[in-house]
Amino acid sequence: MDIFKRLNRFYKPYQYLLGISLVALVFTVGLGLVYPYLLSLIVNKVILAHEFNKLGLYIAIILIASLVKGGFNFTQQYLGQVFGINAAYDLRNTLYKKLNTQSFTYYDGVHTGDLMSRLTADLDAFRQFLAFGFNGLVQFVLLLGFGLGLMFTMNWQLTVAVLVLMPVLAFVAVSFDGKLWPAYKEVRRSLGRLNTAVQENIMGVRTVKSFAREDHELDKFDHRNDSYYTANIITAGLWKKYFPYMELIGNMEVVIVLLFGGYLVVTGHMSLGDLVAFFSVLWYIVAPMSQLGYQLNNWTQSVAAGERLLEILDAPDEITTPVQGYVGEMQGLVEFVHVSLAYADETVLHDIAFSARPGQTIALLGLTGAGKTSLVGLMPRFYDIASGAVKIDGVDVRAWDLAALRKQIAVVFQESFLFSTTIFANIAYGHPSATIEDVRRAAAMADAAEFIEELPDGYSTLVGERGLGLSGGQKQRIALARAILADPRILILDDATSAVDMETEYGIQQALQQVMKGRTTFIIAHRISSLRRADQILVLDHGRIVQRGRHDELLREEGLYRTIYDMQFQDQGLMPPAGEGNLFDSFAESASASASAN
Amino acid sequence: MGDFMDKKFAGDPTELRAPFIYKDEEAIDKPFRMDQMRRLFAYMTLFPRLGWASLAATIGGIAVSLIAPYIIGVTINAAIAKHDVGRLVGYGVFLGALYIANFVASRLRIRYTNWLGQSVIRHLRGQLFSHVQALSFDFFDKRPAGSVLVRIMNDVNSLQDLFTNGVISSITNLFTLIGIVIIMLSLDWKLALITMIIVPIMLLLSTKLREMMRRSWQVVRVRLSRINAHLNESIQGVRVTEAYVRQAENQTFFQGMNADYLDKFRRAVGLNAIFGPVVDFTGSIGSALLFWFGVHMLGAGGGLSVGMLIAFANYTGNFWTPISQLGQVYNQLLVAMASSERIFQYLDTIPSVASGAEAENLPVLSGEVRFENVAFAYDTKKVALTDVNFHVLPGQTIALVGHTGAGKSTVINLLARFYEPTSGVITMDGHDICKMNLHSLRAQVGIVLQDTFIFSGTIMDNIRYGRPDASDEEVMQAAREVFADEFIRELENGYHTEVRERGSRLSMGQRQLISFARAILADPRILILDEATASIDTHTEHMIQQGLKVLLQGRTSFVVAHRLSTIRESDQILVFADGRIVERGTHGLLMGTKGYYQNLVEAQYRFMA
CATH class of the missing domain: 1.20.1560.10 (ABC transporter type 1, transmembrane domain)
Incomplete structure (x- = not known):
């Protein structure tokens, strides 16, 4: 209760x-x-x-x-x-x-x-x-x-006679329902497994066919199809076991009323009309009796369900907006002051300290699990820190009005997520009233306009779960357009162009330089080529900043950055000086020229 | 520009800006069709013994329900009214025995009808699955995985009720109805006709009102599935929503769809709540007619006794159940028409790529491959390959290069015979692959796709997918060879780590390493590899480079290459543009030509560090 x-x-x-x-x-x-x-x-x-x-x-x-x-x-x-x-x-x-x-x-x-x-x-x-x-x-x-x-x-005598079997009926009904629920649960479980098998098979059909493993898949399917069949037969077995009893008890009540009631009429203790009425009332109460188990189960199920709903409702609100939070227009000055972050008992970030001025690009490099995503997530307060302070424009992010803070920061996540709607509405997700021109411009900057406009339905194309299947690179570019349209003061790209080729990525970066003039950009990437132009590169290892500086500075140091660089360079090192001398050298020159021009 | 913009933003302007759009399922019911019905019921004749047993058990039950009211009537007339205790006991015991017989019949009926129904469903689903499994790539490329899943699971399940209860119970109910009518007519034909006036009304109610109810519940279900789709997507995309502070707009949208659901639900519940009382009242009219005329006939001395009047009342009461159930079966049938149509549509689809009856097994290959004047079009409008010729010697590595849509993937699809060329011939060791047994071909051609599909199960199972009879040691050996061993050992349970939800716990690079291990375990004579474009964690990337070298050794390989190192080390580079081979040769040769390839490489190169 x-x-x-x-x-x-x-x-x-x-x-x-x-x-x-x-x-x-x-x-x-x-x-x-x-x-x-x-x-x-x-x-x-x-x-x-x-x-x-x-x-x-x-x-x-x-x-x-x-x-x-x-x-x-x-x-x-x-x-x-x-x-x-x-x-x-x-x-x-x-x-x-x-x-x-x-x-x-x-x-x-x-x-x-x-x-x-x-x-x-x-x-x-x-x-x-x-x-x-x-x-x-x-x-x-x-x-x-x-x-x-x-x-x-x-x-009253006949009533007492009828009452004898009622508890038996109630007992059978209740114990039946007690067993029926687990049986149905098993039916649902085996259906779920069958569903998974079929789903995987269809989605992985290329793999199945290329390894010619159709027979194996059929075996797997047959096995699960059989389990589902068996679960259903077991459930039917329960019906077979209990239902005829309930029916029989009800029918035996009829026999009792007929025999004993008939005797009472014969001996003049009861009128014939009352006997007939008795039959009628009997049916009136036997049916609900056999439903008793269902009713009681409905009650226990709902209590358990209510409990699970309360778990959601009562979960603490960990990150809330402060009373009268700061709502100023963001300039984009970011300061991390000895920041540490812990999930549960594990410390993810140790003593992170750096600052970024408006107009700067900060790049983060490090192996998987180094803490890059956690670090950038602190600015829009996706997580709250354990100690230290994250300040934007000199104001602690915990003192910012949460909506004002997040509206001025745009994040492009590692996994680009598109909602089931048009491409237009997906790009305009953070700014629903955007004009068609705005959306188009944002798409063009993310190098998405071209492929979108080649689609038969253009910006009206439905995407998402049941919509058109886009490639990873296309999804990333739409997610990027979404961020650009939000007109952020701080832009965070969390490995956001990993699935586009280098040529396209270069174009996107050129376009972003225009948009982000005077604003702050954070880039997480694995390719050195993606972050070499950054004003400051932070190299993370196990939650600590182990190196910081510009590309050419870091290259001169011994350390993780050089190691990673060498690994990626090795790939190109196989290139012969084809035709007109060393292509790499000419690129390095032009790159450092453009970097110093900034 | 103006024209262009208009076209691209054409269509319903409200749809363009719709916060979310959820498409509904296909048609839910279809008109009755006899041929389809016959085909559907033919599945029941596959289990004749179960069919007859169900029928026999059901008829036993009908007999009891038909006789019992008569016995009660006779007992009142011949025993109670005549104060004959001996007869009373006799009839009572007889009735009890009858009910016990019914108990046995009930058990058998439940057992056999379920056996029958579940067997039919299992068989039908098995047949559909293995058929779909044999279909070719054009089938899967044309439709989303979700819609195929819905047919194999939901459409087949929607027939379950029809086969377990529907068919047998409609036969039962017809017999019961006919039985009641005959008994009533033989007891007193005039009174029988009068009381039977309500039968058509009941019939109409049970079909039409039920149809309305079913429709309105369908509307409710469709709304609910939209709500669920939205909830699911909201949870998955919650980070985006919070990052872009979209909560207020989404709440408005959700409350709108929730209110719509509330509205439709109320309507359905209203119809549902009307049903019971209307049926009840119709039954009361029947009873009223029975007593009004029955009592007068008693008085008029038409041979009708009190006991028979009571028996009549019981029979009238028994009308309702069979009629109601017949109405239900009628509705089940309409639903079954729609789902069986969809099922049969799949079953009637012929695989476009299949081994012919006399297809020979491909002998063990040395790995020589030849394309002769190969052309291909996915549909009549879109030509994907034109006049492709090349010759590959055993053991060579071929790099396929070109922009997206140039024809590289089509070459892969043709090599594995996922599709067959529109014209021209592909041979391996001189055998035309389209004339060979499909299984023997694919057993020797291995494919590593860009996005590796991971099945739920352990890492060990996933690698073993390449060769089912491989021992654990062989699986681990394969993983070691392609440098996948290191990261697997670092997982919490090593090779026995369970991967679920399509391997979401593994990174793209790790998934690719697993597929390398899979491929090397399968040890194909010809390998087709689609290199991943995504940037991968530097360390993993390094492992992939090393693994790739091992994988390509000693077999004919076709690589859709993105890494210059892979391209450079190949024996032959085929450069594709617009479905044709525009250049071919080694890296050294092509880099001097200032052609398409050199351009491509230099463009790439410019952005590399």
């Missing part, structure tokens, strides 16, 4: 609907007994006592009662459902909002699949209990109370 209390802000506003629904439910159940009662009157008074003039009245009452009961029943069901749907609506909106403000640390620790199952299956289990689970339990109690009450008034 505690779980429901903690979630009550979602259903409290709609509790009046449940209230009306419950009142309607009482009437529905009550009016349901009119038919069995009138049946006994028709038999006793009309047929046996020959009071034919009452028949019309009785039939009219049956019809009217059925109509009125229908109205109540509709109200009961409909309002109960609306109660559940409305609460689920509020809950879903709140969950969505919560998820969109969670910190990056939170997402580093959760799986998309797990969150999705909470947002879908758990939310629905919770809704179901509100929508009909609660009503179902109340209805069960009412039916049992009213039904048995009517039976007692007609004949």
Whole structure:
């Protein structure tokens, strides 16, 4: 009950609907007994006592009662459902909002699949209990109370006889449902595995065919197809085991009523009409009895589901905007003052100190896991630091208004993510009101305009999960256009051009130099060619800055930078001085010439 | 320029700026078609024993449900009304025995109908999967993986209900209905006809109202799947959303789709809540008619007894279940029409590349390859290769060079016979590969793709994919040879590390190293390799360079090359432009020509450090 209390802000506003629904439910159940009662009157008074003039009245009452009961029943069901749907609506909106403000640390620790199952299956289990689970339990109690009450008034001995088997029925029903849930879970699990096998097979079809491994894939599929079949057969086995018993117990009740009730009529302890009515009431309560297990399970499932939803809702908001945060126009002066960062117990960055002036380009180089991505993520406050300070324009980022801070910094992530919409809307993601011209200009600067305009639908082309498949380099260029359009004071490129060829990358960098004039750029890259023109290169190793300086300075030092350079140079070293002398030398000259021109 | 802009931004302006667009699934139901239905039900005849057993068990159950009300009626008339305790006990025991027989029949029915249905589904899915597996690349290139998955999984599953319950229960229900009608007519034909007035009403309700309900639930489901698609994407792209501070706009969008869902859900629930009361009231009309006329017939002395009137009331009550279930089966059928049409469409697709009946096995190759006047077009409009000729000696390494779309990938596709040339001949050791057994060809041609596909399982399993019978030691040996061993050992469980979600834990470079190990384990006579363009962590890149050298040794290799070192070391460079070979020769030779290749190299070179 505690779980429901903690979630009550979602259903409290709609509790009046449940209230009306419950009142309607009482009437529905009550009016349901009119038919069995009138049946006994028709038999006793009309047929046996020959009071034919009452028949019309009785039939009219049956019809009217059925109509009125229908109205109540509709109200009961409909309002109960609306109660559940409305609460689920509020809950879903709140969950969505919560998820969109969670910190990056939170997402580093959760799986998309797990969150999705909470947002879908758990939310629905919770809704179901509100929508009909609660009503179902109340209805069960009412039916049992009213039904048995009517039976007692007609004949208590027969009622007692009928009651003997009821607990058996309830027991069978409850234990059946207890076993059914795990069985269905297994059905879903094996379906999930089958699904994975098929999905992998289709997505990896090139690999399958090129290794001629179709037979292996068929075996794998057959195996999982069999498991799914078996899980279904096991579930059917449970039905086979329990359902006939429930049916049999219900039928045995009929035999009891017929035998014992018949005896009571024969011995004059009961009227024939009451016996007929008894049959009718019996069916009225046997059906809900066999549903008892389902109702109880619905309750336990919803409690577990509620708990999982609360875990999302109660997760602490780790990164929040300060009260009256700084909202000034950003200049782009970045200072890292003895910054350390830790995830859980592991220190990722140690004593990072540097500063970047507006107009500068800062490059970060280092092996995978050196801490480059973590470092740049501190500026838009994707993570908060353990000690030291990150300042922008002299203001600690934790004192900046969060939205103002992030709106003036644009990040192009390592994995370019496109949403399911047009290319236009993807580029305009950070600036939805952008004009067509703006978008086009940003695309051109990211060297994306050409390929986009060659597409049959141009900027209206749908991309994302079900849209057109773009190459890695094309996705990266769209993500870059998105960042350019956001008109940032600080631009962060986290290995953002890894999938485009060097020629294109060079062009993009030239264009960026224009856009980022007077602004601050951070570049993470593996290719020396991508970062050699930077004003400052920071070489990271195991979370520390081990070297810093410009390209030519770093080349003169012994160290990681030279090692990496040599490794990449080795590749080119194989080039012979083809034709007009050494191409590399001429490039190095022109590069250093352009660097000094800055 | 103006014209051009107009065209590129043509179409629905609201769509251009739509924050998110989610396309819905294909048609959900289709009109009834007899030929399709016959083809569908032919699957049941594959399991005749299960079919007959289900039917027999079901008919047992029907018999009981038909006889029981009659026994109760007779008991009231002949035993209770006549105060005959002996007969009462007799009838009661008989009824009890009948119910026990029904208990047995129920168990058998549940067992056999499920066996039958699940067997049909398993068979159909197996057939569909193995057929799709045999289809050629043009099939997979034309459609997203998701839509193929939906057919094999969801479309087949949607037939499950029809085969487990639908068919058997509709036969059962028809028998039950006919049985009830016959019994009622024989008890009292006049009263029977009067009470049966409600049957058409019930029939109409159970088909039409149910159809409306099903439709509105479908609308709800479509809305829900949009919501789920959006939620999924929001979680995956949450970093972008937070970085660009898009929360407010997205919240508005989401609340909009959530409210729409709420609205559609309410409508469906409303229809659902009407159904019960309407059915209930129709039943009451039936009872009212029965009692009104029945009681008067009792009084008129038409031979009708109290017991029979009660029996009639019970039979009328039993009308509803079979009719309701028939309506359900009718709706299941409409859904099945749509999904089976999609399934059959796949089953009727003929693989465009397949081994002919008399295809010979390719003998063990030395590795000589020849393209003679090869041309290829993916479709009639787009010519991908024109007049390609080359000759490769065993053991040579060939570098394929050119811009994106120049025809390099097409050459790869033709070499592995993923596609067949539109004209011209490709031979290996003198055998036309299009006339050879496909399996024997691919067993000798290995391919390393740019983006390596990783299957869920251990690293060991993934490398072993190249040769299933390889021992653990051989797998590790292969990894060592191509320098993949080092990073694998650093993983938490080494070779037994589980990789999931398509190897997302591994970097691009690491995935490529795994595919090198896979290829060297398979030890193909001819190797096709698509070098990764992406920049890779320097250390891993170094390993890849080393591994590549090992991999190319001792076999004919075709490399779509991006690294100058790879190109330079090749025996022959084929330069492609617009689907033709424009230059060929060694690096030294081509660098002197001031041609296309030299231009390409110098352009690349300019940006390298």
